[in-house]
Amino acid sequence: SGGSCYGGGCSGGSSYDGGGGYSGGSNYGGRTATPEPEPEPDPNPMATLRPVLKALVQTEKYFGKGRTLLLCPFTLRGIAELESRMSSKDYCPVALAMGWPKFPNDPTQVNRGKPSCKAKPCAHWYALQQHADKQGGVHSTALCSPVYGREDDDDDEEDGRERELHALLADVLRGIRAAPVQTFGRKADEQAFSVVIPWPPLLFLEELKRDEKGQELNSSSLLLQAFKKHGPVTGYPIYCPGFQGRAVLEFRKSREGLEQAKAFLENSLADRESRKLRAFQSRWVNEADWNKWKSQSWAKKLMKISVEFCQKDAKEREMREVARMKEDENQRLIARKQEEAAKATEEKQVAQAEQERLQVELTQREAAEQQVRAELRQKEEELRQVREVSSRQGEEHQRRGQQMSQ
Known part of the structure; x- marks a missing residue:
């Protein structure tokens, strides 16, 4: 329970029935007043919330130069902040329409x-x-995933309300800072940078701070050492006149190099938004920069690069097509290797089967030959026995003839 008052300075009890309905009562001067009517859900809560959200995100906490963490206005603590900025007659219908707590500060x-x-x-x-x-699904490629930790993620109506609320917040934020629409999963929208890019990717850095050792990044080796995790192939410090915290970074002339350059831009923008100590400015090198540097002595090495300026979207499509063709070729090579391996396996199996067949035939032939030899030996033995019998009979007959002649 908690105290509430509609339209007057009174105190009393109120309750929330748990099913989205509110009831409230007031007591004035010891007499029981007629219960106030239950508020109806706001038919257009987004219109009611828009000016409140706009006022909230323009406060020092959100728009100032502090390092305070920023709450989503639709978390419990954020709703408490909204409730403190709205009257009861405005907040209660909105809370009822959204299913929010009636007293988020209690x-x-x-x-x-x-x-x-x-x-x-x-x-x-x-x-x-x-x-x-x-969460608001602002970009066409954004996948509106539900809020983690929800016990009723399958509730389409509540998911729809969440998307509407976050889309409203996104619109209010962009209206204040003229921020570009963000692509899901990216730290900064590519529209924040020039649509014309140099090829190979070249980035112009300004306001470079000293490194942890207090050294200025005034040489190619120091630049590569400072930014090696971002993948540049070389760096060109700008001396015009002297080193003033400006440099050019060159990335590989490939899809990977382009992605690394874009990620570098996004990270530097995020660092400046979060006001990190060594944050610096970065952008694509443009044709005006390139033409101006042609006559400057520090850029002699830089001018040896063959640079073309092209539309970023066209180059990305080209890189995607190259990557797709490369992937197709890899798939063809894999398929060919798999086909060759399958053919080799099949040939090996055929050869093995043929070898096994020949081995069986050889075994059978040897068995047949052994049987023939056994039969021959048996016949030879029988012939030998016949010859022995004949020989004995002849000898016996000859002996008898001799006896008869005597």
Whole structure:
């Protein structure tokens, strides 16, 4: 229970029935007043919330220069902030329409209703914009995933309300900072950079700070050492006149190099949004930069690069097509190798079967030959026995003839 008052300075008890309905009563001067009518759900809560959200995100906490973590306004703590900025007659119908707690600032009442988001606090404005775009499905390629930790993720109506709320927040944030629509899963939208890019990818860095050892990044080796995790192939410090914290980074002339350059831009933008100590500015080198540097002595080595300026989207399509063709070729090679391996296996199996057949035939032939030899030996033995019998009979006959002649 908690105290509430509609339209006057009174105190009393109120309750939330757990099913989305509110009831409230008031007591004035010791007399029981007529129960106030139950509020109806706001038929257009988004229109009611828009000016409140706009006022909230323009406060020092959100829009200032501090390092405070930013809450999504539709988490429990965020709803409490919204409730503190709205009158009861405005907040209660919105809370009823959204299923939010009627008294989000009262620990005993927060379980009567639930927030529309359970995301963790965002580190900076940019992260909040990305969260709103992602959950609101702002970009056409964004997949509207449900909020993690929800027990009723299958509730299409609640998921729809969540998407609408986050889409509203994304629209309000972009309206204030003119931020571009974010692509799901990316740290910065590519539209924040020039649509014309140099090829190979070249990035122009400004406001470079000293490294951890206090050294200026005024040589190619120091630049590569400082940014080696981002994949540049070389760096060109700019001396015009002297080193003033400016340089050019060159990336590989490939799809991987282009992705590394884009990631570098996104990270540097995120660092500046979060106001990191050594944040710097970065952008694509443009034709005006290139033409200006042609006459400057520091750029002699840089000018040895054959550079063309092209549309980023066209180059990305070309790189995707090259990657697709390469992948197709790899798949063909894999299929060919698999086919050759299958053919070799089949030939091996055929050869093995033939060898086994020949072995069986040889065994059978040897067995037949052994049987023939056995039969021959048996016949020879029989002939020998016949010859012995004949010989004995002849000898006996001759002996008898001799006896008769005597």
